Amino acid sequence: MAGAVDTSKGLPSHPERATLEGKNKFLGFWFFLGGETILFATFFGTFLGLRGGTADGPTSADLVALDLVFIMTMLLLTSSLTSVLAMFAMKKNNFKAMMIWMWITVVLGLAFLGFEIYEFHHYVVDYQFGFSTSAFASAFYSLVGLHGAHVAFGLSWIIVLLIRYRKSGITLTNAPKFYVAGLYWHFIDVVWVFIFTVVYLMGVGG
Amino acid sequence: MADNLSQSFDKSAMTEEERRHIKKEIRKQIVVFALMIFLTLMSFMAVATDVVPRSFAIPFIFILAVIQFALQLFFFMHMKDKDHGWANAFMISGIFITVPTIAALMLLLGVNKI
Numbered sequence: 001m002a003g004a005v006d007t008s009k010g011l012p013s014h015p016e017r018a019t020l021e022g023k024n025k026f027l028g029f030w031f032f033l034g035g036e037t038i039l040f041a042t043f044f045g046t047f048l049g050l051r052g053g054t055a056d057g058p059t060s061a062d063l064v065a066l067d068l069v070f071i072m073t074m075l076l077l078t079s080s081l082t083s084v085l086a087m088f089a090m091k092k093n094n095f096k097a098m099m100i101w102m103w104i105t106v107v108l109g110l111a112f113l114g115f116e117i118y119e120f121h122h123y124v125v126d127y128q129f130g131f132s133t134s135a136f137a138s139a140f141y142s143l144v145g146l147h148g149a150h151v152a153f154g155l156s157w158i159i160v161l162l163i164r165y166r167k168s169g170i171t172l173t174n175a176p177k178f179y180v181a182g183l184y185w186h187f188i189d190v191v192w193v194f195i196f197t198v199v200y201l202m203g204v205g206g
Numbered sequence: 207m208a209d210n211l212s213q214s215f216d217k218s219a220m221t222e223e224e225r226r227h228i229k230k231e232i233r234k235q236i237v238v239f240a241l242m243i244f245l246t247l248m249s250f251m252a253v254a255t256d257v258v259p260r261s262f263a264i265p266f267i268f269i270l271a272v273i274q275f276a277l278q279l280f281f282f283m284h285m286k287d288k289d290h291g292w293a294n295a296f297m298i299s300g301i302f303i304t305v306p307t308i309a310a311l312m313l314l315l316g317v318n319k320i
Contacts, residue, residue, distance in 0.1 A: 007210045009219035017289075019211070030293040034300030041304035042311065049315025070250055077246065081239045084282050088232050092225075093218035169214025183283060190278045197249065197271040205253035205263045 011093040011170060016179035018172055025176045033187050040191055043143040044198060051203070053135030058127045060136070060203025069200045072115045073192065079108035080189040083182045090178060095169045098178070102162055105185065109155045116148050140199065147195055150188050157181050238281040245270045245277075 005018045012018040017026055051060070086101035120141070123129040131141045158181050165174045220228070249267040252258040258266050280286040285294055 005210070006219075007213075007215070010217040011215035011219055013218065013220045013224050027292055030296045034296035037297070037300035038303050038307060041307040045308040045311025046315060048308065048312045052316070066250060066254055070246075073246055073250075074243070077239070077242055080278070080282055081235070084235050085232070088228060088235075091218075091228060092220065093215055095214070168212070171212050171214055173211045186278060186283045189282075190275055193271050193274050193278065196246075197267050201249060201253045201267050202264060205260075205267070 005172065007172075012172075013091060015090065015093075015170060015172060015175035016087075017176070019176070022172070022176035022179075025180050029180045029183055033183065036187065040146070040194075043139075043146055044194065047139040047143045047199065050135040050139040055134035055136075057134040057137060058123075058129045060140070060199070063123055063127060063129060064200050064204050066200070066204060068115060068119060069196055072112055072119075073196050075108050075112045075115070076189050076192050079105045079112070080186055082108065083185045087179060087182050090170055090175060093170055098170065099162065099166070102158060102178070106155060106158055106162070109151060109158075109185075113148065113151050113155065116144070116151070120145075144195060144199060147188070147191055150191070154181070154184050154188055157184070235281060238277050242274055242277055245274050 005012060015022075017023050082101045083105045086098045086105065089095075089097035089101060129137055131138055161174070161177055161181055165177075168174060249270045252263050252266050252270075279297065284290060285297065
């Protein structure tokens with residue numbers, strides 16, 4: 001398998017798909033992302049169906065602070081750019097730059113997660129807006145929480161990769177792993193675009 | 207031959223042309239990023255201020271979200287690249303199923319509101 005890859009001139013220009021294993025990971029991961037899209041669609045559909053059912057509890061217009069959501073959006077968008085830059089560094093065989101961009105991505109992601117935990121805590125403590133307050137509350141925590149869980153999972157994944165391969169340089173084994181983790185991170189960002197539109201902006205604006 | 211799987215490289219096999227191409231690509235990604243920030247600002251502005259009429263605000267932010275969705279997929283996730291045929295096939299079938307899923311859930315749950 002790997003014997004078919006010409007490595008005599010240096011790192012192949014597409015290290016993430018130079019080996020058969022890399023190609024399979026790439027293909028399988030996109031298949032998974034197609035399925036994830038549908039998973040999130042069910043949560044979005046549920047939220048949209050139930051968002052009027054506030055049962056005299058707080059509505060989203062009562063809860064949402066737009067400035068906080070704006071900061072969270074900026075953090076996640078920027079982290080998407082830094083992971084793109086990490087992948088370009090990988091293709092150029094610049095291991096140090098890739099690690100630095102990936103760590104920046106992790107830090108931005110952790111900041112995002114911190115804000116989200118603060119937000120949930122704030123809702124529960126200051127507004128008595130718990131998971132079982134209303135149908136809207138359940139749908140809200142399920143959808144935003146599912147996204148938050150994805151962020152937490154993605155962060156642990158990237159951190160494990162960064163520690164495991166901290167000294168190895170870019171190889172044909174770890175290049176596909178970093179690439180796929182990067183794709184996962186972008187997908188999280190894509191979902192957030194719809195969350196801030198559907199959950200937060202729509203909640204405030206109409 | 208399995209050895210070179212865990213071997214790091216001291217140089218890249220990229221040709222000059224590929225290098226130029228990647229430079230151009232990075233510049234493009236940064237422009238796309240600026241565009242995404244701009245779209246996000248617009249949608250927050252549309253809701254926070256009265257620049258966009260109230261009745262049009264919701265469709266407006268949805269259009270912006272869909273544009274941003276496309277930018278992310280095509281540029282950041284490279285779906286525009288030529289070798290992404292299967293990636294496109296998987297993702298598009300996912301999105302294709304998404305639409306009736308959301309519509310059905312909205313109708314089912316929304317109509318039977320308690």
